[in-house]
Amino acid sequence: MKAHILWCAALQAWISVGAVAQLCLQSCQLLERESLQVLYASTGGPSWIARQGWSATGSSTNDQHCSWSGVTCCSSEQIAATGQGNLSCSASGGVVALLLPRNGLLGSLPDAAFQGLSNLQYVDLSGNSLDGTLPPALAAAPNLILLHLGANNLAGTLPPSLFSSSITSIQLDNNQLTGSLPSMADATALAYLSLSHNIMSGTIPRDLFGCPLLSEFNMDYNQLTGTIPTGNQTSSDWLGNIIESGTFALRLRGNQLTGSLPLSLSYLALEVLDLGVNNLTGEVDVLLANMPYLMSFIVDDNQLQGTLPEEFLTVTLRIFQIQGNNFSGTLPASLGSQRSLTAVQLDENPISGPIPESFIGLEHLTIFTALRGTLQSDYQDTAQQPGALLPSFLAFDLEDYSDLSHDFAAKKELGGAYLTCPALVQNNNQLAYLDTVLIDPYYYRYAYCKCSSGYHLFLQADNSPPQCVLIQGRLSTGAIAGICLGGIFALAVTILGTLYLLGAFWVSLKALARRRAKMQGPPGNGQPLTLLSTDVERSTELWEWNPTAMDAAIRLHDQIIRKALLACYGHELTTEGDAFLIAFWEPADAVKFCIIVQQALLAAAWPEQLLTHVHAASRTTSALLQDAMQASRQSKSDAAGRGDVCLEDPAALQKQVHKADTVFRGLRVRMSIASGTADQSKKAVFCWIQAVFETFPEVAVTQARAGFNKGSRATHTALQNNF
Numbered sequence: 001m002k003a004h005i006l007w008c009a010a011l012q013a014w015i016s017v018g019a020v021a022q023l024c025l026q027s028c029q030l031l032e033r034e035s036l037q038v039l040y041a042s043t044g045g046p047s048w049i050a051r052q053g054w055s056a057t058g059s060s061t062n063d064q065h066c067s068w069s070g071v072t073c074c075s076s077e078q079i080a081a082t083g084q085g086n087l088s089c090s091a092s093g094g095v096v097a098l099l100l101p102r103n104g105l106l107g108s109l110p111d112a113a114f115q116g117l118s119n120l121q122y123v124d125l126s127g128n129s130l131d132g133t134l135p136p137a138l139a140a141a142p143n144l145i146l147l148h149l150g151a152n153n154l155a156g157t158l159p160p161s162l163f164s165s166s167i168t169s170i171q172l173d174n175n176q177l178t179g180s181l182p183s184m185a186d187a188t189a190l191a192y193l194s195l196s197h198n199i200m201s202g203t204i205p206r207d208l209f210g211c212p213l214l215s216e217f218n219m220d221y222n223q224l225t226g227t228i229p230t231g232n233q234t235s236s237d238w239l240g241n242i243i244e245s246g247t248f249a250l251r252l253r254g255n256q257l258t259g260s261l262p263l264s265l266s267y268l269a270l271e272v273l274d275l276g277v278n279n280l281t282g283e284v285d286v287l288l289a290n291m292p293y294l295m296s297f298i299v300d301d302n303q304l305q306g307t308l309p310e311e312f313l314t315v316t317l318r319i320f321q322i323q324g325n326n327f328s329g330t331l332p333a334s335l336g337s338q339r340s341l342t343a344v345q346l347d348e349n350p351i352s353g354p355i356p357e358s359f360i361g362l363e364h365l366t367i368f369t370a371l372r373g374t375l376q377s378d379y380q381d382t383a384q385q386p387g388a389l390l391p392s393f394l395a396f397d398l399e400d401y402s403d404l405s406h407d408f409a410a411k412k413e414l415g416g417a418y419l420t421c422p423a424l425v426q427n428n429n430q431l432a433y434l435d436t437v438l439i440d441p442y443y444y445r446y447a448y449c450k451c452s453s454g455y456h457l458f459l460q461a462d463n464s465p466p467q468c469v470l471i472q473g474r475l476s477t478g479a480i481a482g483i484c485l486g487g488i489f490a491l492a493v494t495i496l497g498t499l500y501l502l503g504a505f506w507v508s509l510k511a512l513a514r515r516r517a518k519m520q521g522p523p524g525n526g527q528p529l530t531l532l533s534t535d536v537e538r539s540t541e542l543w544e545w546n547p548t549a550m551d552a553a554i555r556l557h558d559q560i561i562r563k564a565l566l567a568c569y570g571h572e573l574t575t576e577g578d579a580f581l582i583a584f585w586e587p588a589d590a591v592k593f594c595i596i597v598q599q600a601l602l603a604a605a606w607p608e609q610l611l612t613h614v615h616a617a618s619r620t621t622s623a624l625l626q627d628a629m630q631a632s633r634q635s636k637s638d639a640a641g642r643g644d645v646c647l648e649d650p651a652a653l654q655k656q657v658h659k660a661d662t663v664f665r666g667l668r669v670r671m672s673i674a675s676g677t678a679d680q681s682k683k684a685v686f687c688w689i690q691a692v693f694e695t696f697p698e699v700a701v702t703q704a705r706a707g708f709n710k711g712s713r714a715t716h717t718a719l720q721n722n723f
Ligand SMILES: *[C@@H]1O[C@H](CO)[C@@H](O)[C@H](O)[C@H]1NC(C)=O
Pocket: 083, 084, 085, 086
């Protein structure tokens, strides 16, 4: 296998050397220079902002145009001069980059110019006043890698040739493009696609999720209809993305999408999910609980319902915007445990109950709104009853700003409890605007607040945040006695309260620390440990049968396993051939890992060849049942003589088999889980396993299982495909 990989690498190197060897010599350079002059003449060249060299007539050297503003030719000096150190180019001497962003280009792009610029790889003409359509010759440029034409007035549809195998970045935001998105099946290098703020229609193409390197897809504010495509167990959709793109941002805000959020979105390593302002329905709790990398969850203004999950797999949530839906239930404490939260917007949902204490002390939270929902019970009638969440030195101010701007009056109608704007109302009716405000170290930032009576606003000279400071005054002895008693009582309450808060905080910190530890490495000595080993059924037979298909299949298999490790806090201890030995902190993580991997295996883009082998072909539930019944009949007749029937009753089996059509497809991977404690003696077993692996890989997998089980209170479960 190693020799094979080396050969592939050599082939690739040879291909790229071959590509660079192409030349753009005298006639090619003349054509390119004339094409640039056509571009200059038809896009208002004389009024461009940067146009050095472009108006020159005649030519002293063939590559004279290579030094014109925004033009880069393929030569090492030229490329070094642009600072784009990584720009590798396909034809020596040819024009590879045309970078004229925000440069006053005007009118439509002439197709003729781009017919002569066939070596173009990087084109950035964004922020100009270009109209007309995207020139077909530009979209079809054979080596095009980057095309940025955002913030122009381009109209028309996207030519399908744009989604070629070389393109990696397309940015056409803020134009007037129409039509639907062409097939992206060939766009195997595409990493970034942004078409927001156009008027494109049609549905989201299924093959989007097959682009293996795609990490951002932005079609905010278009007119897309239909549903969000679900994973398809019989095609390679989704899986390509699971494997290679790393984290993914999916932005489809402001379209007309319907249907529910498919659970298979959780395969995508989503970091940003913005589906706000659509017509989506259904529940999201299971999906939301299962997105380990999630940072922004934005689904405002849809018709989503159900409850919020009690647990989140992510620990990095920053933005949580679900306003304008029909979510119900209570606000889970686990949400407040996301210590990076900056914005939480819950308005207009029938979410009820208190705000959990886990929300206390969120350092980065700047927006917390829950208007016109039932959660407001704590602070809804703020005019009569200052919110329970307010610290003692602050009071809502509802009277003093009626004469302020219209904007404020509008917000007053919302109940005065609009917590987003960091402004304080001073006692003299003046607003103190603050960039950063630390009104309360524990709670959120409040707008329309004033200092409670007995406190005054203290503005510090150095522009640091103002504070509400207790007004000092002379007091009677009675008042002093009262204050002393009150003080003792308050002290007791404070101590108890602080202990309670510390306890709650400690619990949430512990949970967070545990997740961190789980991410960082496998459990150490003395800690509970779950070991999982995998191995591919009949791999030797398959290798002998078709090494090429098997090589590709094993690589796919390895990628699936490693990708799933990340999501389940698994740590690879050893790999040998197709077998993995993996350590988990908790059995539940190992089981989750099995489920993810087995589902991914079913959906993987296996080589067609592989699927023709009887032990790697697609098998359906019914075919499997027939096998089981036959095996049972066989074993009953065999057992008649020996009396050791142990196969399950096929009728019972039938009940267990779920409804999925396909239960096997591609490589079949056995998995076994053993759980116990990693103490000193087990550590010895580990070392032994490692050593044995290096010499006798075949034996080791079985031995490792046996060795670990021995002497531990182990549970042992064999997990087969479709477990
Ligand atoms: C070139 O690539 C390296 C690593 O891939 C990257 O760190 C660097 O920023 C790149 N330079 C430019 C100018 O893009």
